[in-house]
Amino acid sequence: MPSLNGRRVAVVAGVRTPFAKAGTSLKDARAVDLGRYAARELLERTNLDGTEVDEVIFGQVVPSALVPNVGREVSLLPQLPKEIPAYSLNRACASANQAITAAQDQIVLGHSNVIIAGGAEALSDIPILASRRLADILVEASKAKSLGARIKTFAKIRPRDLVPVSPAIAEPSTGESMGQSAEKMAKENHISREAQDRWALRSHKLAVQGTADGRLTAEIVPWLPTRPGGEIVRQDNGIRTDTSLEQMAKLKPVFDRRYGSVTAANSSPLTDGASAVLLMSDEKARALGYEPLTYIRSYAVAAVDPGWQLLQAPIFAVPMALERAGIQWKDLGLIEIHEAFASQVLSNLQGFAAKGWEINEDIINVMGGSIAIGHPFGATGGRIVITLSNEMRRRDVQYGLISVCAQGGMGFAMVLERR
């Protein structure tokens, strides 16, 4: 089926690093290292000459103060021409999705033919900030004209100024943390603790299966150590083979200790990882001899008041994307829903069901989701596009849907098609 705007955009291939819980196997890597690794291995696997690439777009949610534009650093890989432009963007947990749609736009417009889009996140390497007062004093001291003046400035420092500030995952507009929002959605939508734990268990079981049969590991490029004695990371390390409902039930709720139901087990973990997706115009892909995995049919972004149900915007984005694609919910053969929290997934599904859509769990997150696999904010969107595209090819499914909730009350949806 031709694209609505003329030029069709192909998902040619995608790879990602293994996803590792923050502070574990990938803790020595910076986001830029992970992003460069994924992009370079993408070139290797596709045997693509770097000079064919027109642009690089990368998502990152918690950027490093030292490498603020991770996209540009990825594009400066020696395998790519230095003359191609690049940028980084932030649409929270849908950042890599946004990078992919931005790439699509450029290709549809005819500005580019080949773009590497993806995302990188190193939550082991988050910027730890100085307190505002300490920062002010340091700036003042650096402007001091004499040693005496400098010492006098330093003398103003009080012990409490030295306490570092680490960024919280909270809404700047409401002060509500992501977990609190998930907790609120569980209560308002009447999602039980057991239902959440069941969904989390399902995520792990399917991810274990996908890892064992190689479908999930097919998208992973093993991470090689950068120092002697380092570990080779071949797969995601958050997926649990040994968990059970009983074990999950023992955990205490984190965000509301008395009446809460959101626990560490039914939430996605803080994760390090990167993803890279190769997008091309259909003509270019064919000219270079590639067999595209899928094509982008449509996408949509919606937003809600963050003070309402923070992670419920997908129920507005998905209908828009379907409408733009000109297809119905029932036409979908596979669905990937980002799993920030089990309560959010179940709330989203409830919202879809309320539209009269039949929920067929057999086609949803067939290799598990972010709860088991992990969720490096900036990279997850790339992971989902790769996972879905590969599986659509395996099953020869015509239409696939992506649904991603994001901080700030945003929701992202995309429809992929096979032919």
Added chain:
Amino acid sequence: MVTMAPPLASPALTWDVDDGIATVVLDLKSQPVNVISRPVKDEFLACFAALRDDARVRAVAFFSGKADNFIAGADIEEFVKLGSAAEAERLAADGQEMLERIARFPKPIAVGIHGACLGGGFEFALACHYRVATDHPKTQIGLPEVQLGILPAAGGCQRLPRLVGARAALDMILAGKTERAAKAFRLGMVDELVPPAILAEITLAAARRMAGGWRPRRKRQGGFVGFLLDGNPLGRRLVFRMARKQVLERTGGHYPAPLAALEAVEYGLRHGMAEGLKREAQLFGQLAVTDVSRKLVQIFFATNQLKKDPGVANAPPPARVHRLGIIGSGFMGSGIAGTAVAQAEVDVRMKDADLARVAQGILAARAILDDRLKRRRITKYEYARLIALLSGSDAYAGFGRAELTIEAVFEDLAVKQQVLREVEQVLPHDGVFASNTSTIPITRIAEAAHDPERVIGMHFFSPVAKMPLLEVIPGARTSPQTISTAVAFGRRIGKTVIVVKDSPGFWVNRILAPYPNEVGHLLAEGASIEDIDSMAVRFGFPVGPVTLLDEVGLDVAVKVAGVMQESYGDHIIAAPGPGVAALVKAGRLGRKSGRGFYIYKGGKKRGVDESVYGLLGVHPNGGPRPAEILQRLVLGMVNEAARALGEGVARNPRDGDIGAIFGFGFPPFRGGPLRYADDLGAERVVSDLERLAERHGVRFTPCEVLQEHARQGTKFYS
């Protein structure tokens, strides 16, 4: 220093005057680089005479007109033609006189240095009054003369120590070192370090300042320690004593040039500039006609010729290798990978059977870059860029764009053929496959290929990053294009490349074989391990044959000897003696197992293991005379080299000698085994070999090529 031939067609020096400052530009139009020859010197004299008389000129700013070269040195061709010590001394004195005029020029001279500033070029800069250099990597400054067996004789041995202190000067001069501009600036060899874009501006400004009476004030380098060692005669005596000791250790007394340079520096500091210059010229005269210098210059010319030799007649242009595939990420594979990245910024993809080995290989390759970073040869930014060129996996992903793939897997025909079959499926249609084998015929490996025209041998030496030689071995069906690509790539990653015939041992290992193999015989006859090694080292080999066996590994040596013997039979090369096999059985494999003929502890050689004699069933009792030991070690090698040359294993004596010198360290000052045979005379070599053959068997029977030269009274080099 670079060669030059034709006389100057157009003036090399041009100048114009603006606002009291004369800007002088040196550009030898017919040459790729600037060199100082007699006609150039005459131009200098004329130019500066004119500038002296030109009333408008108050100061001079001097530049090179070449894009990336200042002055590469003195003209070597002129130097080679020198017939006597007296003539050479005169040449040096002429140069000194010209630079004295520069140094005493009544108007101040500032030089702006960008690109190589070597030998006579740097001596010229030293004679000028202010030196500005660019911080560009192409800007290399130094006095490499001793590498050609001579010394800096245009005042370099006088002016450099006066500028930077005796210690730093000796460090440069005695090793013939070349430094990057940043280091040269740190040492005080240049006064300012600037980006290339403002070189002219800053140099002109310095000239203008000097015209106004300003003079640079240079502080003594090296602080307090510098004063203790360089600033007083007592400290200086210590410096010279230590330097002399180091030179003797490094050269084994075989090279007179560093000692002469040391003397020139010391003499000048003790007796003053004028006397120093005289001594410097005298010593240059003596060195210029030494056999050592002649040999070193021959090697210099030979390597320069090899740099331009495409390795095959009517060579098609080589394919440019952007991406190199390496299969087998062990010691050799990672060494080649790291060298390719460090030397030529090639994108390298490695493959091995499992990821653990790949990871180890990448880290080993990276160690070559770590080393450069540590020695400040590259910045941390360059380092980050370079390590991004190293990657790998356990599959052939990425090999589809490799213009060249080199395998360094286990030394086994079936394994190598299997690898070739596998990778040929993914290589680009014109991709070259090279085997880094040391013993397996390339033609045999190529039998597995779909397209044997693209299969070739590239035999690197270990450790790859340090060893300068590469043997390129075309198989029976290898195409000229493939040869040309392999040769060009080897050269690009900094190797001296010789193209040799596809026969067992190729060139280097074949002619080296008799050297360690004689050990078993010598020991059986009662020679001691120390005597054998020390005779070889005294001859000028970097290590004796017994140590060599330990380094190579006794198991490997036995295996290689087996291959050789199978191919050539007892009458050519003897086995390393049954004794060595016994040592292997006893678990003594050489350095790698901590015990061979010697004992090794903590990576260091700790002396001969006396129990070896017992294991071998021999008794050191003096054995053959030292002279005979040496003769057997060296003439065996000479004989084999002559025979292999006769079989066309090396294309010519030049390649053969370069292979021996760069491949296993045949003493450079002896010019290589074939040059050495020429010096002894074929007749004498043949008669010595015949005498040895009578007493020790057919392995010493002189080969046909030597006998022919003896009969005809001819030489390898005509």
